[in-house]
Amino acid sequence: MAVTQETQVLRARPTEQVADWFNRFGTVLVMVLFVIVFGLTTEYFLTVQNFQNILRQVSITSVLAIGMTMVILIGGIDLSVGSVVLFSAAAMNGLIFNEVLPTGLAIAAGVGAAVLIGLVNGVLIEQVKISPVIVTLGTMVAVRGLGQMILWINNSWLWVTEPIFNYIKTKSWLFVPVPAVIMFFLYVIAAIVMKQSMLGRHIYAIGGNERAAKLCGIPVIRTKILVYMISGLCAGIAGILMSARLSAISPGVGQGLEFEAITAVILGGTSLSGGVGRVEKTILGAIIVGLVLNYMTIKGISAHYQRAVTGFIILAAAFLDHLSRRNAT
Amino acid sequence: MNQRAQNRTLRTTVGRVFQTYGLALMIAIMVVVFAALNENFLTLSNFQNILEQNAALMIVAVGVTFAIISTAIDLSPGSVIALVGVIIALVHRDTESIALALVSGMAVALLIGAFNGVLISSVGINPVIVTLAAFIWARGLALALTEKDSIVIQSGFIGFMNERFLELISPPMVLIVLAYLFGFFMLNKTRLGRYTYALGGDEAAAKQAGVPTELYKIGLFLFSGIMVGLGAIITVSRMGAAQPNAVFGLELDAIAAVIIGGNRLSGGEGGLRQTIFGVIFLAILNNGLSTLGLRDASFYFYKGLVILFALFFEVTSRRMLREARTSSTLAQPAAD
Numbered sequence: 147m148a149v150t151q152e153t154q155v156l157r158a159r160p161t162e163q164v165a166d167w168f169n170r171f172g173t174v175l176v177m178v179l180f181v182i183v184f185g186l187t188t189e190y191f192l193t194v195q196n197f198q199n200i201l202r203q204v205s206i207t208s209v210l211a212i213g214m215t216m217v218i219l220i221g222g223i224d225l226s227v228g229s230v231v232l233f234s235a236a237a238m239n240g241l242i243f244n245e246v247l248p249t250g251l252a253i254a255a256g257v258g259a260a261v262l263i264g265l266v267n268g269v270l271i272e273q274v275k276i277s278p279v280i281v282t283l284g285t286m287v288a289v290r291g292l293g294q295m296i297l298w299i300n301n302s303w304l305w306v307t308e309p310i311f312n313y314i315k316t317k318s319w320l321f322v323p324v325p326a327v328i329m330f331f332l333y334v335i336a337a338i339v340m341k342q343s344m345l346g347r348h349i350y351a352i353g354g355n356e357r358a359a360k361l362c363g364i365p366v367i368r369t370k371i372l373v374y375m376i377s378g379l380c381a382g383i384a385g386i387l388m389s390a391r392l393s394a395i396s397p398g399v400g401q402g403l404e405f406e407a408i409t410a411v412i413l414g415g416t417s418l419s420g421g422v423g424r425v426e427k428t429i430l431g432a433i434i435v436g437l438v439l440n441y442m443t444i445k446g447i448s449a450h451y452q453r454a455v456t457g458f459i460i461l462a463a464a465f466l467d468h469l470s471r472r473n474a475t
Numbered sequence: 476m477n478q479r480a481q482n483r484t485l486r487t488t489v490g491r492v493f494q495t496y497g498l499a500l501m502i503a504i505m506v507v508v509f510a511a512l513n514e515n516f517l518t519l520s521n522f523q524n525i526l527e528q529n530a531a532l533m534i535v536a537v538g539v540t541f542a543i544i545s546t547a548i549d550l551s552p553g554s555v556i557a558l559v560g561v562i563i564a565l566v567h568r569d570t571e572s573i574a575l576a577l578v579s580g581m582a583v584a585l586l587i588g589a590f591n592g593v594l595i596s597s598v599g600i601n602p603v604i605v606t607l608a609a610f611i612w613a614r615g616l617a618l619a620l621t622e623k624d625s626i627v628i629q630s631g632f633i634g635f636m637n638e639r640f641l642e643l644i645s646p647p648m649v650l651i652v653l654a655y656l657f658g659f660f661m662l663n664k665t666r667l668g669r670y671t672y673a674l675g676g677d678e679a680a681a682k683q684a685g686v687p688t689e690l691y692k693i694g695l696f697l698f699s700g701i702m703v704g705l706g707a708i709i710t711v712s713r714m715g716a717a718q719p720n721a722v723f724g725l726e727l728d729a730i731a732a733v734i735i736g737g738n739r740l741s742g743g744e745g746g747l748r749q750t751i752f753g754v755i756f757l758a759i760l761n762n763g764l765s766t767l768g769l770r771d772a773s774f775y776f777y778k779g780l781v782i783l784f785a786l787f788f789e790v791t792s793r794r795m796l797r798e799a800r801t802s803s804t805l806a807q808p809a810a811d
Contacts, residue, residue: 277741280734280786284779284786287782288779290775291779402611408604418603450623453611453612453615454611457611464601465600
């Protein structure tokens, strides 16, 4: 009797098993399901060229989502990344266009400026102790203004002239477009950092229980500021990819990207309350959004309805996440 | 008196002075600066403009105050105002009845409030996500329903809303006053208000004390929906048309106003008295900057900068006061 009872306790209830299984493989399952359904209902969807398109489209959001995953893991949020993409793209192209700096240095300066904004966010949030929502909303507005000022000095538009951007835009390595190569490369690094490095362990510890992490001697404030700087870094790299996608940088560039990145993170199963989630699943979330948007474009649904649908995808993702988490505990 | 105690009293005094007079001081400085830069700033008609231009913001801030006191954050008002405006215009175009249009607009605003409220309170999804999603889908729907065009509304009601009676008062001003009176009443005299504070203070405790927290949370978002509906009516009638791109970023202004006024983002305390000052601060800032004839880019830059500064000021002075308070209560037993 006692033995059977014990095994019953050990063996999880079926609903729990399903929930646990869904937690682990749900994202992949949804993705495969979408590919099958979309492939069966359109002709163009399942072609190499279309998949290259999808990868190109999701690359910017996915790169932003790396930083966003880490920020959300420590229980924060970064709403400024879309504006930072504009700012860094405007800065690097402005420096190149006006021949202030050689290309390499100009790009480095643009990325550096993005990291600096991450630092400002981090310091305001962690040291001045203003809520992350408020701070990054503030920098979202102010940094967009800053980026638009750079454009304004250059007559409202900045043409992307640099050949390296054109190279990223047009070339593929082994069928994989260069922006996607950069994206995959960054995800591999991020996954290794999160699994193997001290920083990764600290991030999970802080997200799990900040007080406990502090008592264990983890440099909480320094780590969190660093995470916001990483988010800025990702936005800076996304600025490079954005320059490579567009022929000109205009004032509206990057608007709404922050929300796309957050959607990808939530779809990837990272908990908004922090501490739980995996960076490598975020890319799946980003690709799922990319698949849906691509499918709607093929079906000829207007961009505005697509935007509305994006909003509902977030809700659906949060709802599914909520269900699986509730059943799992 | 030793050094530490002296330091403490200094911090308390500075904190208290800033807390009490800081915002009034900043408003005064802003008025002086704008009056110096623009001779038309200190005129009656400009003050009427300030109220009318910012009427939607001021009214929406009432609902946002409730949400923030209960620790929820609402990012949806701007987009929902755009969507409700579009609904009003579409219903008016199809039925020619402005009353029906206004009623259906209000109904949609309430419906979205209820939808968000149920998702947050009954289903239990994080408010940031729910309202962020609404921020996106409502704007998307507004754009999709109009194909990005604005729809003109021709009705006597629009003329009525823009008229200044006795050269002094226009209906939006009356609506501001009514919204704040209604807000004061709801917050201070009704259960909804009391439980809003309870939700922000300690939701679990409120629940254990038998408060139907789920229900009141939905009530909170319904109340916010009323304010958003009013804001949409004012926005539509000021422009004489529904624009799907209207009031982008209004929610951020409203949240900033509520916080600058002195409400804590972590909830549980505060009130509409604080919000009024914050809203006046933002209204003057909006008006002053826009009359300077800045380009969009520098407008947002200066605005963001001033808002960040005001937030910094507010948060540090509050912390100075609190730190001083806690350290003095800790020090008391030792002194005895």
